[in-house]
Amino acid sequence: MERRNDARNAVDAHLGSPAEVARDRHWASDLRSSIRCAAVLLALLLLIDWGAGTLTALRATLWVTLAVLLFLVLYPTRVSAGEGWLVARGLRGARRVRTDHLVSVRCLNGVGQRLVLRDTFGARVEIDPRVLITNPPLWHRLDEDARVSALRGSLTCGATALCRVSERIDRETAMTVFKVSGLE
Structure with missing residues (x-):
């Protein structure tokens, strides 16, 4: 256990203390926005398909895949x-x-x-x-x-x-x- 802590302290000493590290403070909200956009797209596609009476398992899988791809494109860099x-x-x-x-x-x-x-x-x-x-x-x-x-x-x-x-x-x-x- 002590060795693990020693290694962690050595890494922290090289990187600086956590108080000295600057982070993107808007990352979490950007991540939530990308999740929301993907979820809204998925909900709209499923709702439109369901309303038209053409929703099938294959089409639902297609819409989920499209929503996942949108999320991956919008995923913010931290x-x-x-x-x-x-x-x-x-x-x-x-x-x-x-x-x-x-x-x-x-x-x-x-x-x-x-x-x-x-x-x-x-x-x-x-x-x-x-x-x-x-x-x-x-x-x-x-x-x-x-x-x-x-x-x-x-x-x-x-x-x-x-x-x-x-x-x-x-x-x-x-x-x-x-x-x-x-x-x-």
Whole structure:
């Protein structure tokens, strides 16, 4: 028993104490939303099929499969960060990047904007920039570690992408302050 606790303490010492770990505080509500969307789609499909009198076991299985696929598409990535690391946990497992050894930060534009982080060890993580915007502690942790990477000289590509995210966070913060103060 003591060995298990010693190993756990060693891992905690490397990752930092739980108080220092920043997490996506909206993940649980995003997960509930994806479950709700899948459940509503399933209920509507079954209700429409039942109302039309065409509901069979095969069609019900098809609708359940479609609802499960929607849930899998909408499943949110759980992002957490501590001093020197960032982890994104999704359906395909956890991906970890050393943020104090970043090599590049790229912003991929498309239907869903993604921020791609790469470190000197070859690890790669993709996250949604909105996670950083809605969670200032996560952004603060990433920004501090990216500055360390830049000072070390390992961050060769990505200052522009980080500046864009920083500007977007500043803009969102200013808009929130204006809304709260009634100066909108």
